[in-house]
Ligand SMILES: Nc1ncnc2c1ncn2[C@@H]1O[C@H](COP(=O)(O)OP(=O)(O)OP(=O)(O)O)[C@@H](O)[C@H]1O
């Protein structure tokens with residue numbers, strides 16, 4: 001069972017219940033948003049903070065889009081929900097992203113909050129390979145939501161991990177990237193603003209572009225020049241912009 005709300009220094013006030021939704025979000029899609037919304041409702045969370053990864057070390061086999069792009073995509077996707085926010089803690093921390101660091105940062109930032117770390121069943125299946133896994137359980141309660149194609153498991157840790165069934169969303173970031181590259185629509189798989197940001201910055205047209213390996217700050221993003229994407233009907237410069245350039 002998840003930890004129960006307890007009194008804070010103000011005995012009349014219940015502790016803040018904070019969801020932490022970590023992900024690479026390359027790009028963020030409606031599967032992520034539904035997961036966060038469902039857990040927020042079920043666990044009466046006051047807020048869900050989306051935390052884009054800096055360097056997702058278990059995705060090192062592929063090029064991951066620059067963190068600043070993934071951060072802005074996440075801000076755009078969550079902007080309309082007053083209970084959703086986005087944190088830079090993982091993208092501003094140097095080196096590989098480990099959830100133990102994420103949760104330690106949140107414990108420091110919100111010392112009185114109850115933390116609920118939200119994952120899909122596929123991520124939860126890998127948790128035993130995460131850094132410092134034995135310490136994770138003391139830092140947050142884990143909520144593992146169902147995901148089509150993956151089995152849910154709690155490793156017998158029924159006190160520390162809640163399994164939760166959510167509406168099946170057969171959407172993945174991999175599929176969204178491949179659809180963009182194949183000139184297929186991603187409308188309604190991702191929020192409208194995300195479709196437009198992808199087109200504006202010409203993301204995912206070349207899956208080897210927008211890499212972060214040599215530049216984790218994303219300041220020197222270089223995308224390959226390619227013909228305009230079908231979603232992007234406005235003629236644009238063929239030189240892709242970094243997010244910083246775009247906001248100048
Ligand atoms: N469709 C979905 N339903 C439920 N949970 C999901 C879904 N998609 C992603 N998640 C969960 O959201 C978190 C972040 O996922 P991530 O950003 O890696 O997306 P992804 O779609 O799995 O990406 P990729 O296809 O690039 O591996 C993980 O805990 C993952 O399990």
Ligand SMILES: O=C(O)c1ccc[n+]([C@@H]2O[C@H](COP(=O)([O-])O)[C@@H](O)[C@H]2O)c1
Nearest residue numbers: 022023024056058097098099100130131
């Ligand atoms: O701590 C780790 O070693 C670790 C290893 C892999 C993934 N994670 C976290 O799991 C979350 C989902 O990651 P991903 O790679 O599926 O997008 C995200 O918050 C990652 O930082 C954490």
